[in-house]
Amino acid sequence: MLSKRVIPCLDVRNGRLTKGIKFEGNVDIGDPVETARRYYEEGADEIVFYDITASHEHRGIFLDVVEKVASQIFIPFSVGGGISSVDDMRDVLVAGAEKVSVNSGAVKNPDIISEGAERFGSQCVVLGMDVKRVKKSESIPSGFEIVIHGGRKYMGMDAIEWAKTGEALGAGEICLNSIDADGVKTGYDLKLTRMVAEAVTIPVIASGGAGTPQHMVDAVTEGRASAALIASIVHYGEYTIPEIKEYMAKAGVQTRTIW
Amino acid sequence: MLAIFDYKAGNQTSVHRALEHLGIPNKITNNPEELDAAAGIIFPGVGAAGQAMDELHSGGLDEVIKSLIWQKKPVLGICVGCQILLDYSEENDTKALEVIPGECRLFNSSWVDYENIPIRVPHMGWNQVELVKECELFDGIDPDADFYFVHSYFPAPKEDFVIGTTRYGIDFCSVHGRKGLWAVQFHPEKSGRPGLKMLNNFYKFCLEDAHAE
Numbered sequence: 001m002l003s004k005r006v007i008p009c010l011d012v013r014n015g016r017l018t019k020g021i022k023f024e025g026n027v028d029i030g031d032p033v034e035t036a037r038r039y040y041e042e043g044a045d046e047i048v049f050y051d052i053t054a055s056h057e058h059r060g061i062f063l064d065v066v067e068k069v070a071s072q073i074f075i076p077f078s079v080g081g082g083i084s085s086v087d088d089m090r091d092v093l094v095a096g097a098e099k100v101s102v103n104s105g106a107v108k109n110p111d112i113i114s115e116g117a118e119r120f121g122s123q124c125v126v127l128g129m130d131v132k133r134v135k136k137s138e139s140i141p142s143g144f145e146i147v148i149h150g151g152r153k154y155m156g157m158d159a160i161e162w163a164k165t166g167e168a169l170g171a172g173e174i175c176l177n178s179i180d181a182d183g184v185k186t187g188y189d190l191k192l193t194r195m196v197a198e199a200v201t202i203p204v205i206a207s208g209g210a211g212t213p214q215h216m217v218d219a220v221t222e223g224r225a226s227a228a229l230i231a232s233i234v235h236y237g238e239y240t241i242p243e244i245k246e247y248m249a250k251a252g253v254q255t256r257t258i259w
Numbered sequence: 260m261l262a263i264f265d266y267k268a269g270n271q272t273s274v275h276r277a278l279e280h281l282g283i284p285n286k287i288t289n290n291p292e293e294l295d296a297a298a299g300i301i302f303p304g305v306g307a308a309g310q311a312m313d314e315l316h317s318g319g320l321d322e323v324i325k326s327l328i329w330q331k332k333p334v335l336g337i338c339v340g341c342q343i344l345l346d347y348s349e350e351n352d353t354k355a356l357e358v359i360p361g362e363c364r365l366f367n368s369s370w371v372d373y374e375n376i377p378i379r380v381p382h383m384g385w386n387q388v389e390l391v392k393e394c395e396l397f398d399g400i401d402p403d404a405d406f407y408f409v410h411s412y413f414p415a416p417k418e419d420f421v422i423g424t425t426r427y428g429i430d431f432c433s434v435h436g437r438k439g440l441w442a443v444q445f446h447p448e449k450s451g452r453p454g455l456k457m458l459n460n461f462y463k464f465c466l467e468d469a470h471a472e
Contacts, residue, residue, distance in 0.1 A: 001373060001426055003385040003405055040451070045385055071276050076407060076449050096272065098409075098449065120269065121306035123381055123409045172381055172409075201368040203379050226379060256385040256405040259451045 003256045004220040005045040005227035006244055007205060008234055010035060012081075013052050015061040019183075019235055026052070029235055033068045039234070040073040042241040043259045047073065048101070048175070048229060051081035063095045070096020080128050080175075084108070086115045093120060101175055103128035104148035107155055107162075110169055117170030126173045126205075127166035131159045131192060133180050144192050151179040159192065160199050167200045174200060175229065177207040185211025185232060193223035205229055213239060213247035220253055261462055262297035264324060265289040266314045268340065269305040270448065274458075277448040281455055283462050291323050299465030300324075300332055301458075304339025308363065308412065309351025311339050321356060328358050333439045333465045335396075335458075341435070341442035342414055350412045359435060359442070361416030370428030378428040381411040386445075388423040388433050396434070396441055396460050397423075404453035406445035408433075414444060439468060 010032050011018050017035055018026040036047050049069070051062040059082070066079055079092040080101030089100045089112075100120075106113050106127060116125045130151060136143040144159035163174055176196050178189035188206045197204040203226035206219035216228040233239050245255045261278060263271050265287045278285040278301075285301075286293060294300060302324060304311050315321040328334055336344050343355040348363035355363070366380045385405035390397060413431040422441070423434035433444045441461070447454035 001386065002382065005384050070273070071280070074277055074280065074449060074455055075451050076409075076446075093269070094272075096276065098273075122411075123305065123383065124269075173383060201377070201379050202381070203383050224376070226384060258401050258404045258453065 001254045003045070003254050004248065006216065006241060006248070006255070007046045007048055007227050007229050008039045008044050008241070009048040009050065009207070009229045009231045011050050011052050011231070012062060012065060014058055015065055018052065019232060032065050033072065036069050036077070037072050039241060040075055043245060043256070044075065044241055045256055046075055046227070047077040049077065049079045051079070053082070063091060066092055066095035066097055078126055080126070084112070086112065086119060089116045089120065089124070093124060099124050099126050099173070101126040101128040103130060106166065107146060107148055107157070110165065113166055113169040113171050117172070122170050122172035125171050126175050127163070127171035128175045128177065129159060129162060130177050130179050142195060144195070147179060160195055163196045163200050167202050171202060173203045173205065175205045175207055178209060181209030183232060184209060187211065187215040188219045188223060188228070190218055190223045193219060193225050197224035203227065213244045216244060217248055217251045217253055260284045260286060260297050261465065262294050262300045263287045264294070264300055264302045266311070266318070266320050268303045268311065270338070270446065271303045274301055274303050274337070274448045277455060277458055281459055283458070289318065289320055289323065294323065294327055298333070298469045299461060300327060300334045302334055302336040302340035304337060304341070304343065306339060307350055308339055308343055308348035308353045308355065311343055312353050312355060325356060325358060328440060331439060333461070333468050334441070335461045336442035337448070338410060338444060338446060341444050342412060344436070344442050345414060345416055348412060358440070359416050359420050361414065361420065361435070363412045364415050365412050366428060372428055381409055382427045383409045386425050386427060388425055390423045390434070392422045394422050394434065394441070395438070395464050396443070396457050398460050400453050400456050406447065406450040406454060408445045410444060414442065439464070
């Protein structure tokens with residue numbers, strides 16, 4: 001039986017691990033390579049890295065991090081942040097990532113999904129979606145709107161429609177981030193997660209809001225997600241990954257227990 | 260030395276990194292002499308079967324790998340490298356290498372898993388392997404260990420060649436072959452410690468095999 005995945009997410013800025021709340025107020029919390037290796041050894045099922053470096057000129061530092069990670073951890077990991085062309089995708093895949101996540105780059109140019117899928121395979125292409133709750137309207141019938149620029153820019157696109165479009169274009173997975181829930185640790189947006197998970201047949205990773213292991217259980221049961229992204233809850237040592245997995249297993253969720 | 264068969268498969272560097280980590284001498288190559296000199300060959304692969312076969316045909320590499328297999332050189336096929344050892348793949352309607360009888364089929368997203376929830380395609384993530392035959396690759400690996408899968412098509416070889424199965428909507432064949440010619444649908448190079456152990460087991464087999472000759 002397929003296990004539900006627990007995926008720590010590492011935000012990297014200028015080669016350092018950082019964490020903010022609702023995409024703001026980032027503080028340095030360590031070395032990303034060292035942290036990734038610790039999570040690998042503790043049983044993380046996958047790792048996600050986001051390059052939140054503001055300027056493109058520091059790209060090399062980030063790719064260097066990706067290469068170091070690839071030679072030290074032997075589970076899949078994906079990389080996102082600032083991916084706006086097929087060449088950007090190639091750079092991180094060559095550096096050793098299994099998957100590459102496109103977000104605002106795909107909103108601006110949806111063809112990047114199909115071009116990436118054709119060139120590297122669908123399994124490589126993750127559609128990252130940042131979503132905010134809004135009033136339902138004709139253009140946003142679900143009440144969930146796609147935003148970019150860390151949640152500052154509303155795109156007038158319905159999140160459910162965009163998920164279906166992304167799947168049709170060839171994305172192999174969706175990483176679904178609720179900006180409303182990000183960093184506040186009150187649980188994933190289960191309504192959003194379930195709506196997207198039921199609208200597509202590719203796997204959906206729930207993101208934003210994890211505060212307790214029960215939240216992860218909820219994401220993969222009620223929310224129908226295939227995986228749960230976590231950040232603060234493990235970065236600050238409130239829970240360890242084995243504790244989270246043990247809790248999920250007791251709640252009847254299939255998880256990977258041997259690593 | 261293990262050779263990693265070079266036909267521009269996406270995961271050949273991941274395999275290389277895992278072997279480096281294990282301290283196993285290895286080289287990414289498609290040079291027939293180097294392949295022949297290697298104790299064993301890892302036949303990697305990600306992406307689409309059609310593209311992989313095109314890549315193999317273009318340099319005559321399909322004949323190179325086939326002749327090594329006929330000479331009983333130990334081979335470990337991974338993912339697409341596992342699928343294209345069969346006769347045929349539904350993916351891109353591809354005639355494959357015809358080394359192991361059988362074909363490769365597409366998962367159907369109307370198949371249901373536990374609790375009657377339809378499966379998602381691709382099959383992506385960690386899943387277990389139930390061995391139906393003994394296999395040296397699994398020596399010392401906990402039977403409950405998970406391996407990392409990412410694929411939309413699954414191998415369906417002739418029954419005699421099924422070594423292990425995995426449950427995803429149906430029980431599909433996730434390990435097939437015969438002694439010394441193994442094919443795994445999952446990615447041992449990305450399956451944590453159990454996967455690394457498997458690569459080590461393969462290397463150990465290759466060394467003993469070379470010694471026995």
